[in-house]
Amino acid sequence: MSTPTESAAPGAIAGWMFDVDGTLLLSDRALGSYQLLPGAVEVLSALRERNYPFVLLTNGSNYAPAEQAEKLRRCGLPIEDRQMLTPSVVTADHMSRRDIRRVLVLGTRGVGHALAEAGIETRYTGEPRAAEVDAVYVGWHPECGMKDIETAAQAIWAGARLYAASDVPFFATRQGRTIGYSYAILGAIRRLTRAPVILTGKPSLHALRLVARRLGVGMREVGVVGDDPLVEVIMAHRGGATALAVTTGTTSREDWLRQSGKCRPHHILRELREVLNYLP
């Protein structure tokens, strides 16, 4: 059994959210391939067979959700397109509700895909009127240059709001810690503009709210499974959900046991298969 780290978890779990990197798989940045982690296929297959709703939410924004889902299916994970959520899906939802129509995207074409699908006009650095937008959205952008930073700053000084897919310094891959580009890019933009950031990826409540809506359950009924105390666990606590921690990513069992407050999970799983112990 897993180790309970608090007296009682918030409540019964009616729907599941899984992190991807470090929880279901490790990607190999050099080869662009994935290595599934033990139990990943078994757990998702069991949830599917027993009709428990689940979604995957990555903080990675490089691929459009359907493209990411296809990649994961090819390596064996039983998921459908609609079960794959990325920060860009959350961003598109948030912007649509606030009447944001034109966005400067600092990222790959994959980063802007979900926005364009939602009918939001996406612009990229170097395109005409790139700085004349309602918002700037920062995502996966390994090629980001000073011209991008400058265009974003101009847009923000002219009144655009600042959105970000992810604000974490690193994530787990087979090569160990890999830097989060948006974290570094946001550092530069915020030093210039001091603009507040609307974070749409984990650990934001915007993300958990969309997860709950997709699952058709309340936020407190979501079981959040992840490898990072500052990402999944904080998000779960914010929304009153149950946080279940795995030891296959950035955080070892010893590290989990040292966490306190909002970084402390409700349960530490010895292996991913223990998720099945929480099904009624």
Ligand SMILES: [Mg+2]
């Ligand atoms: Mg992770």
